[in-house]
Amino acid sequence: MTIQFKKVNKRFDQKVIFDDLNLLIQEGERVLFQGPSGMGKTTLFNLFLGFEKVDSGEILFNGKLLDYSVIRDLRQKVAYVPQIIDLGQGLVGEVIEELMSFQANAGLTTWQEQLPLLLKQFLLGLDILNKKFPTLSGGEKQRIALIIAILLQRKIFILDEPTAALDTALKQKVIQYFSERKDTTLLIISHDMEWQQLDRIKTLNLAK
């Protein structure tokens, strides 16, 4: 598995976000993206996930140009935790069930057994499943999104500020979890310094 950005240019109106950006991420790498707000960290993820288009340049996934079929394949291989977490209006349990019912997730047969264990691991009670998603606190939403990402059993994690709303103890729990997942590729945007404790982590600063 490789992710490659080749001479990627992207601007919004007049503001240049990326000017000939080159980037190569190999399987199993752990990359922490840093840099002040507005430097295009989230845009980088959006381009990779196919939510935005490059102005010029190429993005390659496993050496293949991101076209329709590659994007579809990629979206079935990544677990994404967005910065703004909106899972709709329903009950948390129903929302998770619906996401797990997508065709792409049909192979997941053990998520129902794993869910209570993960809730416990991240200090959430089972009762949260019967709460409406919008009523959750920021920290609860963040942990639910992380749990869903883990339930998907994918090998590439794309995490956009995944611990911003968590207290120190919880941040440690999340980082602890990922430090044990040595089989995964991690792309993380975070202002939390704690992520730097992760061994083998590479910090990339997008500020020029």
Added chain:
Amino acid sequence: MKTPDISWIGLLFMILLLAVPLAVDYWLRLKMAKDVLVSVARMLVQLALMGVFLEYLILWDSLALNILWFFVMVFAASHSAIKRNKLSFRKFWKPIFGAMILAVAFSVLYFNALIINVKDLFSARFFVVISGMILGNSMKGIIIVLDKFYTNIIKEKHQYFYRLSMGATKHEALRPWVQQSIRASLQPIIATTATMGLVSIPGMMTGQMLGGSTPMLAIKYQMAIVLVIFVAMVLSVVLALFFSIRVVIDRNGIVNTLD
């Protein structure tokens, strides 16, 4: 029994009724006189033109002309449904026009062929008149469905992108907005259907009874037309939404209602 004619003097008395709203406007200083006069004038001109057209359509009763008229009406309705939502006409006209053509043609032909069983399915008296009645309602449904769907999916794009990021197919990812917008577009007609005959006498029935039909006959027509209008609306709304999704949302799920 025939419908009594309205004489020139009758028409004069009709116009004289405007004195009531104008007096209220003057008395309460509503400053609505201009709006009232403009909208009444529009109504008079539009209906007069419609009257002239229908008069000739029914007189000539030509198949080609009836169908042409049908297309023109559907095009006008699609145009106003798109403009009301401030959507790109260039992008939306084909899906909306196509959806309305299919939905309305199916419903009016079903009504003519199977419910009232007329010989000439395309005769102006039935085809043009009934499709006109169906069209207005379909247009209202399409206005609501497009508004709800595209406004909400853009407003809630974080949720939509999240679903896509999981590898959802386009239709899996769109499901909540498809459900919400179709529900919202059908709710008004479901509510009116439930109160039908409770207080007011529906317009079509009134017309038929003034024309000399018995109440039972008028009611049978009314029931049939309510159901046909409802079905046409369901079809219009669903087809318009799915046809437009094909054009507006690309294969990667990116929504682009502009250009």
